Amino acid sequence: MSTFKIYGTTFHVDRKYQPIRPLGRGAYGVVCSAKNKANKTKVAIKRISPMSANEVVAKQALREIRLIRHLGRHSNVVSLVDL
Helix, strand or coil: CEEEEECCEEEEECCCEEEEEEEEEECCEEEEEEEECCCCEEEEEEEECCCCCCHHHHHHHHHHHHHHHHHCCCCCCCCCCCC
């Protein structure tokens, strides 16, 4: 497990991912660009903030995951690699 901080948010990810740079932050998370050292591909990693206190944010995050899974097969949409 590898740990790094972006925008004050701690990411705990597999060692195969090397952080590159922050991409942004939103209502319920922080996104960074990373490189998969195993196959040299670039990925985006989203760290969703703890949301147990807010049911609306939790539902929005789950809705986003479902949409990405559904639309991920399109060439113009980011696909979900790991969850």
